[in-house]
Amino acid sequence: MSSASIVVIGAGLAGLRTADLLVQRGARDVVVLEARDRVGGRTLSRTFGRGTFDLGGQWIGPTQHRAHALARELGLTLFPTHHEGEKIVDLGGRIARYGGSIPRIDPLSLIELQLTLSRLQRKHRRVPTDAPQDAEDAARDDATTLGAYTRAHVRSPKVRALFEASMRVVFGADLDEISLLHFLFYAEAAGGLMPLIEVKNGAQETRFAEGTQALSLRLAARLGSRVRLGQPVRRVVTEAGRVTVHADGGTFEADRVVVAVPPVLARTIVFEPSLPPARRHLMERTFVGRTIKCMALYDRPFWRDRGLNGEVVTDQGPLAVAFDNVSYGGAQAALLGFSVGRPAGEHARKSAAERRHAVLERFARWYGPEALSPTEYVEHDWSEEPWSRGCPISLFGTGALAENGAALRAPTGLVHWAGTETARQWHGFLEGALESAERVVTELP
Numbered sequence: 079m080s081s082a083s084i085v086v087i088g089a090g091l092a093g094l095r096t097a098d099l100l101v102q103r104g105a106r107d108v109v110v111l112e113a114r115d116r117v118g119g120r121t122l123s124r125t126f127g128r129g130t131f132d133l134g135g136q137w138i139g140p141t142q143h144r145a146h147a148l149a150r151e152l153g154l155t156l157f158p159t160h161h162e163g164e165k166i167v168d169l170g171g172r173i174a175r176y177g178g179s180i181p182r183i184d185p186l187s188l189i190e191l192q193l194t195l196s197r198l199q200r201k202h203r204r205v206p207t208d209a210p211q212d213a214e215d216a217a218r219d220d221a222t223t224l225g226a227y228t229r230a231h232v233r234s235p236k237v238r239a240l241f242e243a244s245m246r247v248v249f250g251a252d253l254d255e256i257s258l259l260h261f262l263f264y265a266e267a268a269g270g271l272m273p274l275i276e277v278k279n280g281a282q283e284t285r286f287a288e289g290t291q292a293l294s295l296r297l298a299a300r301l302g303s304r305v306r307l308g309q310p311v312r313r314v315v316t317e318a319g320r321v322t323v324h325a326d327g328g329t330f331e332a333d334r335v336v337v338a339v340p341p342v343l344a345r346t347i348v349f350e351p352s353l354p355p356a357r358r359h360l361m362e363r364t365f366v367g368r369t370i371k372c373m374a375l376y377d378r379p380f381w382r383d384r385g386l387n388g389e390v391v392t393d394q395g396p397l398a399v400a401f402d403n404v405s406y407g408g409a410q411a412a413l414l415g416f417s418v419g420r421p422a423g424e425h426a427r428k429s430a431a432e433r434r435h436a437v438l439e440r441f442a443r444w445y446g447p448e449a450l451s452p453t454e455y456v457e458h459d460w461s462e463e464p465w466s467r468g469c470p471i472s473l474f475g476t477g478a479l480a481e482n483g484a485a486l487r488a489p490t491g492l493v494h495w496a497g498t499e500t501a502r503q504w505h506g507f508l509e510g511a512l513e514s515a516e517r518v519v520t521e522l523p
């Protein structure tokens with residue numbers, strides 16, 4: 079049996095930053111146990127062609143100050159997402175180009191869209207991000223889904239389709255799966271709906287030249303042998319004022335444990351004595367979204383010649399949105415599409431050749447026939463990763479947050495909780511993972 083003052087479970091960004099902050103504070107015997115044979119969790123950066131690309135989390139936004147600061151601290155290079163040019167909206171089989179934030183739609187639909195956004199803004203502003211369960215309408219909003227809300231409040235099919243297509247990708251889920259309260263909490267934690275979906279001034283504004291996994295790789299390098307890979311944790315036993323963590327490769331005794339894994343995976347760990355019912359129920363009632371990243375590499379970014387910036391939002395499947403994904407310094411031209419929610423499930427059931435054809439055919443529809451001939455085609459389906467099970471986040475089923483939201487961050491004895499799903503700001507994002515790390519270290523002695 080090895081001994082440590084603090085064992086952190088999970089070497090994603092949250093777990094690694096937690097350990098890093100503890101070491102900076104003077105703790106020497108911190109150990110991070112990671113199930114995979116790599117660090118970074120839901121970030122994964124790889125080289126394709128002449129560029130570095132992200133198969134997981136990719137962008138950061140201007141109000142994600144922790145992520146910006148850590149990138150600076152670790153000497154990483156940031157670059158802006160390409161956004162000059164027109165966007166495309168492809169709804170109900172009709173393609174239109176537009177500039178600015180809102181597609182050109184008929185005046186009545188435009189009014190309805192703006193009314194919907196401001197109604198939702200009034201609602202999310204009333205949700206306290208440190209305690210969404212305390213929102214005035216928490217029980218009512220958590221008893222319904224974003225899909226049901228949209229059907230009840232948005233009459234124009236065009237506005238509904240546009241809203242659905244934009245929001246599905248944020249959660250990797252269909253609107254009928256998303257609790258309205260969780261959606262409102264998510265929007266408030268991001269500072270609004272537009273910051274969630276925009277490139278300029280939004281969550282998609284900035285990329286990492288080295289890929290986002292470099293954040294974790296550099297933190298892990300700083301932590302050295304404190305990070306142990308290939309150590310899935312199966313059991314956490316609290317007894318006589320100490321915690322024993324049973325992993326596949328060994329047993330670790332500690333004063334405290336920080337669980338920095340998403341709730342859908344935390345619930346697979348056996349806790350003895352068993353966790354309080356509120357914490358257990360909260361974890362039992364989570365599920366993960368489904369996102370497949372689909373990327374095609376090209377000799378040159380031909381869509382830019384046509385005045386397009388690569389952004390597309392569509393209800394046509396298999397993709398929901400697409401972006402220009404040219405790598406740092408223009409080294410490698412690429413387009414990126416996201417298949418999410420139910421269409422992602424349908425897409426995954428097709429053969430590799432059919433999937434490639436379906437995505438390239440979409441790209442050709444928007445950007446021109448050159449899109450049919452990429453130099454390489456790459457896909458990554460996070461549902462196939464046993465240590466993520468899906469992405470981008472664990473979602474809370476209807477009723478879970480209103481009933482047991484107070485258990486989300488509350489320490490349970492000597493066990494503490496981190497990870498982006500516990501964040502109050504930019505919950506669900508890289509920034510949220512970092513915020514959770516800052517918060518959890520303040521709880522530790």
Ligand SMILES: Cc1cc2nc3c(=O)[nH]c(=O)nc-3n(C[C@H](O)[C@H](O)[C@H](O)COP(=O)(O)OP(=O)(O)OC[C@H]3O[C@@H](n4cnc5c(N)ncnc54)[C@H](O)[C@@H]3O)c2cc1C
Nearest residue numbers: 088090091092113119120135136137311469497498507508
């Ligand atoms: C396709 C995709 C696109 C995304 N896009 C963006 C984006 O553009 N911008 C953004 O900010 N965010 C994005 N995200 C979300 C972002 O990646 C996550 O919010 C963030 O990486 C979560 O970090 P974390 O440390 O909380 O969790 P994770 O990264 O999930 O880390 C948890 C770690 O725990 C490990 N683990 C799990 N169970 C155990 C166990 N029993 N024992 C030991 N180890 C265990 C896992 O292997 C993992 O390494 C995206 C995610 C995906 C997948």
